Amino acid sequence: MFKKETYIARREQLRKDVGRGLIILPGNHEAPCNYPNNTYWFRQDSTFLYFFGLQREDLVGVIDCETGKDYIFANDYDIDDIIWTGPLPSVKELAASVGVDNSGSMADLRKFLEGKRPTSALPLYLPPYRADTRADLAEWLGLSYSAVNRHASLELTLACVKQRSIKSAEEIEEIERAVETAYNMHVGAMKMAMPGRYEYELAGFMQGEAWKGNGPVSFPVIMTVHGETLHNHGHNNRLEVGRMLVMDAGAETAMNYCSDITRSVPVGGRFDERQKAIYEIVLAANMEAIRATRPGITYQEVHQAASRVLAEGYKGLGILKGNTDDIIAAGAHSLLMPHGLGHMMGLDVHDMENYGQINVGYDDETRPSEQFGLGSLRCGRRLQEGFVITDEPGCYFIPALIDKWRADGMHKDFVNYDELEKWKDFGGIRIEDDILVTADGCRVLGKPIPKTVAEIEAVMAS
Ligand code: GLY
Ligand code: MN
Ligand code: MN
Numbered sequence: 001m002f003k004k005e006t007y008i009a010r011r012e013q014l015r016k017d018v019g020r021g022l023i024i025l026p027g028n029h030e031a032p033c034n035y036p037n038n039t040y041w042f043r044q045d046s047t048f049l050y051f052f053g054l055q056r057e058d059l060v061g062v063i064d065c066e067t068g069k070d071y072i073f074a075n076d077y078d079i080d081d082i083i084w085t086g087p088l089p090s091v092k093e094l095a096a097s098v099g100v101d102n103s104g105s106m107a108d109l110r111k112f113l114e115g116k117r118p119t120s121a122l123p124l125y126l127p128p129y130r131a132d133t134r135a136d137l138a139e140w141l142g143l144s145y146s147a148v149n150r151h152a153s154l155e156l157t158l159a160c161v162k163q164r165s166i167k168s169a170e171e172i173e174e175i176e177r178a179v180e181t182a183y184n185m186h187v188g189a190m191k192m193a194m195p196g197r198y199e200y201e202l203a204g205f206m207q208g209e210a211w212k213g214n215g216p217v218s219f220p221v222i223m224t225v226h227g228e229t230l231h232n233h234g235h236n237n238r239l240e241v242g243r244m245l246v247m248d249a250g251a252e253t254a255m256n257y258c259s260d261i262t263r264s265v266p267v268g269g270r271f272d273e274r275q276k277a278i279y280e281i282v283l284a285a286n287m288e289a290i291r292a293t294r295p296g297i298t299y300q301e302v303h304q305a306a307s308r309v310l311a312e313g314y315k316g317l318g319i320l321k322g323n324t325d326d327i328i329a330a331g332a333h334s335l336l337m338p339h340g341l342g343h344m345m346g347l348d349v350h351d352m353e354n355y356g357q358i359n360v361g362y363d364d365e366t367r368p369s370e371q372f373g374l375g376s377l378r379c380g381r382r383l384q385e386g387f388v389i390t391d392e393p394g395c396y397f398i399p400a401l402i403d404k405w406r407a408d409g410m411h412k413d414f415v416n417y418d419e420l421e422k423w424k425d426f427g428g429i430r431i432e433d434d435i436l437v438t439a440d441g442c443r444v445l446g447k448p449i450p451k452t453v454a455e456i457e458a459v460m461a462s
Pocket of ligand 3: 390432
C-alpha cells in the first residue's frame with residue numbers, strides 16, 4: 001500500500017472533480033472456481049484499490065461529496081472465520097489505515113443507502129463488470145439487475161479516467177517493478193526456447209517468475225508458435241526450429257500495478273533470413289513509435305507513423321505495392337496488423353477498460369476510427385505527460401484473413417497476393433514495450449529486455 005496520504009488526496013481530488021452526490025465504489029468479492037471455498041486468487045477491483053488501497057474482499061467504499069466524509073463498509077470477521085484465516089484487522093482498523101474515519105457493517109450500509117432511494121437521488125457508481133457486484137448494486141439501490149448498468153454514472157467514470165490516466169512517481173516506480181519481473185519472465189523463457197520443449201513449459205516458467213515477484217501474471221500468458229493468432233492461449237505445441245515464438249506476458253506487483261511485454265524469438269536462437277526480415281520491420285515500427293511519442297501528439301498519429309514504417313518495410317519485400325500514403329489511407333497494411341498500436345496500462349493491464357474503452361482511449365476531440373485495424377486502437381487520444389501506454393506493433397500472416405481478402409479483391413491495388421502466398425506459413429511477430437510519456441518525449445519503462453536481433457541471439461546463446 002502507498003502511505004495513507006496518497007489515498008486521502010486521491011479521494012479529495014475525486015470529490016472536487018465530481019462535485020456532488022454520493023459515490024459508491026464496491027471492492028470485489030472472492031471468485032469461486034469450482035466450489036465456494038476453492039477460489040481463484042483474489043483480485044481487488046482496481047478503482048477500489050486506487051482510492052482505498054485495501055486488499056480485503058467484500059469491502060465497500062463510499063465517498064460523500066456533500067459532507068466530505070469517506071466510509072468503508074464491511075462485516076468484521078468473527079471467531080469462526082479467524083480459525084481459518086488467523087487474526088485479521090477490523091474494518092475500522094482497515095479504514096483508518098487509509099485515512100478513512102468512518103466505517104460500518106453491511107447492515108449499516110443498507111440503512112445508510114435507504115435514504116438515497118428512489119433513482120432521482122441515485123448514488124454515483126461505475127458500470128459493474130462482475131455479476132455479483134451488479135447484483136449487490138441492484139439490491140442496495142432498489143434497481144432491477146438489468147437497470148444497473150444503464151444508471152452507471154458517466155460523470156464519475158470520466159473523473160476516474162482523468163485522475164488515473166496520469167501516473168504519479170510512486171505509481172511509475174511500481175510499474176517499473178512489474179517490468180523488472182517481466183524481464184525475468186522473458187529472459188528466462190528466451191533461454192528455454194529450444195527445439196523439443198513445449199509451449200506450456202515456458203508458459204509455466206513465466207507464471208512461476210511472476211509469483212516470485214510477489215504477484216500474479218497480469219493476464220493469461222500468450223506463448224505460441226502460432227503468433228498469427230493474436231491472443232492465442234493454447235500452450236500445447238512442441239517448439240521446432242523454423243518457428244517464431246511469440247511471448248506476450250506481464251506481471252502484477254503485490255499492489256497490482258502491471259507490466260505487459262511481448263518478445264518474439266526464433267526457436268533455437270538464430271533468426272533465419274525471412275524471420276530477420278520481418279523482425280527488423282516490426283522492430284523499426286516499435287522504435288518509430290518511441291521516437292514519435294510525446295505530449296501533444298495523438299496516439300492515433302503515432303499508430304499511423306508506425307504503420308508507415310511497416311508499410312514501407314512490406315513494400316521492400318514486395319508484399320505491398322503503391323504509394324505509402326495511399327496504403328495507409330486505405331488501411332491495406334492492416335491485413336498484416338489488425339490491431340492497434342497500444343493501450344493504457346496501470347492498475348489494469350488494459351487500464352480502466354471496465355470503464356468502457358471509448359471513455360478511456362478517446363475524447364470529444366479524438367474519436368475512434370471505423371477502419372479495420374486502426375479501429376481496434378484502444379487508446380487514440382492526445383497524449384499527456386504521465387500517461388503509461390504500450391507500444392506493440394506486430395506482423396501476422398493470418399491465412400484465413402489473407403484468403404478472405406484475396407477472394408473479396410480487397411485492396412488489390414496495394415496487396416501483392418501472389419507474393420503474400422509465400423509467407424502464409426510464417427506465423428507472427430509482435431514486439432511490445434511499456435512506455436511513459438515524459439515532458440518532452442517518452443521513456444521505455446524498466447530494465448531493457450533484449451530486443452534487437454543481436455541482443456536476442458546473444459541471450460539465447462548464453
Ligand atoms: N497482452 C495483451 C495485450 O498486449 O494487449
Ligand atoms: Mn501484451
Ligand atoms: Mn498490450
